[in-house]
Structures are given as structure tokens and as C-alpha cells.
Amino acid sequence: VQQISGMLTKLFQRVKLEKPGQVDPRAAGFTLSLLAAMYDRSGTGYIKTRSAAAALIALSGDTLLAKYRAFFQFYAVPDGKAALITRSALRSLLTDLNKIPAIVGESCTLSCVEIATHSCFHGVLNSAIVEEKFLSWLRSEPAVLLWLPTCYRLSATEMVSHQARCR
Numbered sequence: 001v002q003q004i005s006g007m008l009t010k011l012f013q014r015v016k017l018e019k020p021g022q023v024d025p026r027a028a029g030f031t032l033s034l035l036a037a038m039y040d041r042s043g044t045g046y047i048k049t050r051s052a053a054a055a056l057i058a059l060s061g062d063t064l065l066a067k068y069r070a071f072f073q074f075y076a077v078p079d080g081k082a083a084l085i086t087r088s089a090l091r092s093l094l095t096d097l098n099k100i101p102a103i104v105g106e107s108c109t110l111s112c113v114e115i116a117t118h119s120c121f122h123g124v125l126n127s128a129i130v131e132e133k134f135l136s137w138l139r140s141e142p143a144v145l146l147w148l149p150t151c152y153r154l155s156a157t158e159m160v161s162h163q164a165r166c167r
Contacts, residue, residue, distance in 0.1 A: 001045045004052050005032050031056075038099040050074055051096040058097055064152050068138045071097075072131050084128035090117050094144055101147050108144055116144035 008028040016023040024030070035055060039047040057070045075093045076083035085093075094113045101107070120137045121129065141149055 001032070001036060001040065001047055004035065004047055004049070008032055034103070038103050039096075048096075050092075051099070054093060054096045055100060058100055058148060061155065064138075064149055065135070067148070067152075068135050069131070071138075072134050076131070077128070079128065082130055084126075084130060085134050086128045087117055087121060089128075090120055090134075097145060097148070106147070112144045116142045 005028065008031050012023055012028045012031075035047055035052050036043075038055060039051045053074050054071060057067050057074070060067065062070075071093055072083070072085060075089040076085045077089065091113055094116055098108045098113065119142060120134070124133070138145070
């Protein structure tokens with residue numbers, strides 16, 4: 001938690017320099033509290049860095065494709081020239097990501113994660129998949145992660161302005 005706190009402080013200080021007046025001085029503390037509520041419910045003072053990174057990626061303002069690629073990078077394992085994501089790594093990613101809606105009472109059961117993992121690996125003979133297969137599966141908007149593209153679309157529409165007037 002201490003290391004993540006330091007990284008968040010540096011991250012928000014950097015953003016504050018790039019976008020003056022747009023960063024709440026309490027942003028690092030609020031973000032750390034959210035991460036602790038999601039990933040350290042028992043108060044051990046330990047949060048997996050990969051879990052925290054997945055949450056920060058999911059909650060970032062980046063495009064969906066950029067988020068999906070980042071998830072792959074954090075959870076994939078090297079295999080010679082390519083990186084692959086295994087079933088267990090995918091389960092871990094989905095479990096980590098589902099802590100986000102769970103914090104607001106929208107939890108998913110373990111069976112949802114298993115069903116999603118099975119659907120991602122449907123027709124795959126190997127024990128791991130390449131990035132393109134992973135991205136293709138995520139683009140199909142699996143039910144277990146439907147909240148992610150929905151939140152992205154809601155966020156993107158906040159910036160839309162129309163020149164029409166309503167009566």
C-alpha cells in the first residue's frame with residue numbers, strides 16, 4: 001500500500017502539472033482508499049500491484065483498445081517471441097476487474113468468471129492465447145465485463161455537445 005501510495009502521488013502530481021486546476025489535491029488519497037476497499041478488505045496493508053494496475057487502467061480515460069492492450073501486457077506471460085495469456089491469468093484478470101463493480105454492489109459470481117474464461121478459450125486447443133484472440137474476445141463485449149465498455153461510452157458522451165435547441 002505504501003508503494004502504491006507513492007506511485008499515485010507522483011502520478012497525480014505529474015497530471016497536475018500537465019492540467020493545472022483539474023486535479024483535486026486529495027485525488028491520490030481517494031484513489032488509494034478505493035483500491036484498498038477493493039483489494040485489501042481485511043486491512044493487511046498489501047495490494048497486488050497487478051490488481052491495482054488493472055483497476056487504474058480500467059478507470060482511466062484511455063480508449064477501450066488501449067485498455068485491452070494494457071490488460072494483456074500486465075497479465076500475459078512471455079513465450080519465446082510472443083506473449084500469451086493463460087486461462088489462469090485470464091481468471092485472475094477477470095476477478096481483479098470485477099472488484100470494481102462489486103464495490104458499488106454489482107458483484108459477479110465466480111461462475112461468471114468461469115463462463116467468460118470458457119467463452120474466451122472456446123475452440124482453442126492450446127493452454128494460452130495470443131493478443132489478437134484476446135482482443136477479439138474483449139471486443140465481443142463478454143457479459144462479465146459489459147460494465148467496462150458501457151462506462152467508457154458514458155464517459156465519452158460527456159464531452160459531446162449539440163448545437164440543437166429543444167422546445
